[in-house]
Amino acid sequence: MEAIQSSQKKLDATRRYLYLQVLEGKAFLEHLQEAAPFPGQTSSYFSLHAQFLGQRFHSRPVACACEPDFGEGLLLELPVSHSDIGKMANSSSLLSMAEPVHLVLLRTVASGMSNLVSTYSLDWRSVLTRENSMQQMALELMGIGKENKVSFGMLEVKLELLPPLHQAVPQELLSTQITMERSRETERQRLFLVYAKQWWKEYLQLRESHCNRLVKIFAQDECANNWFVCSYVFPLCAGRLLEAPRLAARFVSLISYEKTQNISVGKGDSGELWASMHTFLARKRGDCENHAILLCSLLLGFGLDAYVCVGCKGKGQPHTWVMTISPDGVITFWESTTGNR
Numbered sequence: 492m493e494a495i496q497s498s499q500k501k502l503d504a505t506r507r508y509l510y511l512q513v514l515e516g517k518a519f520l521e522h523l524q525e526a527a528p529f530p531g532q533t534s535s536y537f538s539l540h541a542q543f544l545g546q547r548f549h550s551r552p553v554a555c556a557c558e559p560d561f562g563e564g565l566l567l568e569l570p571v572s573h574s575d576i577g578k579m580a581n582s583s584s585l586l587s588m589a590e591p592v593h594l595v596l597l598r599t600v601a602s603g604m605s606n607l608v609s610t611y612s613l614d615w616r617s618v619l620t621r622e623n624s625m626q627q628m629a630l631e632l633m634g635i636g637k638e639n640k641v642s643f644g645m646l647e648v649k650l651e652l653l654p655p656l657h658q659a660v661p662q663e664l665l666s667t668q669i670t671m672e673r674s675r676e677t678e679r680q681r682l683f684l685v686y687a688k689q690w691w692k693e694y695l696q697l698r699e700s701h702c703n704r705l706v707k708i709f710a711q712d713e714c715a716n717n718w719f720v721c722s723y724v725f726p727l728c729a730g731r732l733l734e735a736p737r738l739a740a741r742f743v744s745l746i747s748y749e750k751t752q753n754i755s756v757g758k759g760d761s762g763e764l765w766a767s768m769h770t771f772l773a774r775k776r777g778d779c780e781n782h783a784i785l786l787c788s789l790l791l792g793f794g795l796d797a798y799v800c801v802g803c804k805g806k807g808q809p810h811t812w813v814m815t816i817s818p819d820g821v822i823t824f825w826e827s828t829t830g831n832r
Contacts, residue, residue: 502653507580509615511541511592512649514561517644519644540595540773543567555598582660585619586668591700593774596632605774607635609643610713615650620662639715669754683719705809707801710765724799725767727788739789744830749778783811790815
């Protein structure tokens, strides 16, 4: 993540940008008495990863401290206007962009193992209400797993819209937009929950053996938020980076395998966590669920009829893999952690 000057010379005059500066951390109390490393000694360090509308960035390593100095900036490209194709996004288009900036904070220890510290979904649209399209704020980073109610520290960031809006968006309008989005999402979740309960009831009535089958309808992410499992999978197009499904399977299998509970901060955490795709890619390791979700999304991007399967392998051990169905009905199983079919 390179610091980028706010110079108009470096910007496309037909687009808007969101310039996000990560200034410093505050009150990282776990590192209050962190001793300075001796010359030549490898110390633990933080790295911050960000994702926004298909754009991914990561910071340089910053030594672990109570107040780490990140001093980083990233320039996020905003889509063009929805109403006027090819023109710069106006305030109405920006207001409807509900996609947050997803931040992942990792801590890498001397052995090279990266541990998940915290994640944060930043709704950047509050900058639209500022007269100069600039805003500085403090983000409270919460823990992972059972520590999701415990604050890890604060992260100072600064937002700037380039070029700035000619007229700021009224705060009431932004509040109305967010309330409407939340109401719409709540209604969608309610309807799906009603459908899921009915489906589950009918599923159990089909056969008595279905009571013993492993079925996953909801999953909990690294922040202890519950999501419908279908929301984890979406078509992901890799373009020329991965030219065939077999290459996609090979790519996913090269990501290190790790049991889910190792993601958690507390040693007592044993619950199953389905990390978000960005968190999985930032850590470069994850459980079989993470591998299967990424592979299924990539296969969907190739136009295949792909599904994530949840079941058991030898000795009744829970496992997750991928299944594709060809146009002529041929079923193929993909082992996402090895790339085998």
